[in-house]
């Protein structure tokens with residue numbers, strides 16, 4: 001039995017925990033305001049809000065219900081478009097109507113829900129922040145200018161909030177219905193989620209946020225035995241011990257983006273995060289899901305490979321550790337037994353003489369998977385490279401750790417000759433194939449350009465810019 005709050009009502013259901021939240025909402029609760037567009041997390045028509053208690057606070061994040069299992073809703077507050085309604089139009093709906101930001105209306109519930117989520121977030125409201133909140137919502141017919149105007153109006157109103165609690169302000173200013181003020185107490189009264197599926201058919205599957213699994217296997221997941229990892233306390237949290245950073249396997253991309261430890265040690269983190277999927281997907285996507293999915297272009301896999309990260313595997317009884325760069329044996333083949341799950345990931349944080357950079361080239365600048373991505377970490381003393389790690393995605397069957405290129409860099413001086421030689425070695429080491437993301441020759445060329453971009457970014461004092469055109 002699963003218990004959660006759907007809009008203003010508690011629901012309890014014995015339906016399979018692997019059922020999609022979208023199907024539960026529409027077909028079992030007949031809340032058809034939540035739309036089905038792509039069913040792959042791309043369009044945002046199915047966006048809902050997920051509220052949960054974290055460290056004594058009620059926090060809301062957006063999610064695409066087409067990729068979220070109802071098991072991951074356990075103990076939480078799920079808000080659909082119906083749950084944002086008040087008497088008459090709410091402030092967000094009114095702004096859309098006034099600015100002509102809706103035509104066929106198919107995408108509109110998703111936009112409204114995403115912006116209701118923004119109204120609930122405790123950060124100071126800005127236009128840019130509000131636009132980011134709808135970066136997972138696509139509109140096919142209105143055109144974005146009128147939507148931008150509506151968002152500007154909404155962000156402007158939210159800017160008046162100043163220190164007032166988000167729910168109090170939202171209710172008083174017609175952003176949210178009044179029942180939101182009682183949700184915290186209702187959540188605290190809910191029974192503690194267990195998050196173990198009792199469905200005994202088929203083999204056991206570990207589930208993080210579901211943003212890979214439900215794209216590939218949405219038909220079979222409701223009939224699968226699932227171990228829900230997303231909310232397990234011991235698989236969550238980002239901590240620093242000495243100079244070492246530990247991440248629970250179920251840490252999401254948003255958790256990383258909001259982590260003070262990451263913000264302090266990776267000054268370009270917001271730029272990197274922007275290159276990864278969209279707000280609702282980042283809210284759901286876990287790090288272990290990215291590593292185990294083993295996509296050759298997984299962004300955080302490439303990120304952590306260049307940090308020489310270690311992973312801790314567990315079968316529930318015994319644990320063992322290995323370097324992430326030893327985890328990939330062939331296309332989607334992992335050095336892990338089927339019953340093992342990733343428990344945590346750890347790496348040494350970049351210190352004063354360590355430089356780190358991540359680059360990604362996609363067909364679209366944002367919300368796209370990479371054609372080629374790459375990350376580098378260099379320990380440099382007086383322009384001499386003491387330690388180097390280099391990774392690249394989209395250039396072989398697995399996320400690639402460029403061992404030969406990294407070894408070459410050790411002891412080298414930072415100059416154009418080193419970069420040119422490094423690129424030659426790196427291009428020899430990879431084996432890209434031609435596919436929808438580009439030809440093998442193009443990907444080889446891109447890796448060279450990304451390596452130059454690393455050095456241009458990390459050593460601005462050397463003026464390597466002129467190399468990029470070569």
Ligand SMILES: Cc1cc2nc3c(=O)[nH]c(=O)nc-3n(C[C@H](O)[C@H](O)[C@H](O)COP(=O)(O)OP(=O)(O)OC[C@H]3O[C@@H](n4cnc5c(N)ncnc54)[C@H](O)[C@@H]3O)c2cc1C
Pocket residue numbers: 040041042205206207208209210211212213214215229249250275276277278281284285286287288289290291292293297298299300340341342343367368369370
């Ligand atoms: C619209 C969209 C855009 C995307 N954009 C990007 C992008 O820009 N960059 C990118 O890198 N990815 C992208 N992805 C892919 C996806 O979001 C990421 O790979 C994500 O990190 C997967 O995490 P998850 O928790 O959702 O994985 P899940 O779907 O829950 O799981 C994926 C795999 O990992 C396994 N697994 C999960 N956790 C564990 C664990 N702890 N131990 C062992 N196995 C585990 C599951 O069994 C499954 O095999 C996108 C996906 C979508 C739908």
Ligand code: FES
Pocket residue numbers: 035036037038039040041042043044045046047064065066067
């Ligand atoms: S239906 Fe398109 S994101 Fe869910």
Ligand code: FES
Pocket residue numbers: 101102103104105106107108138139140141142
């Ligand atoms: S209003 Fe028609 S898709 Fe956006």
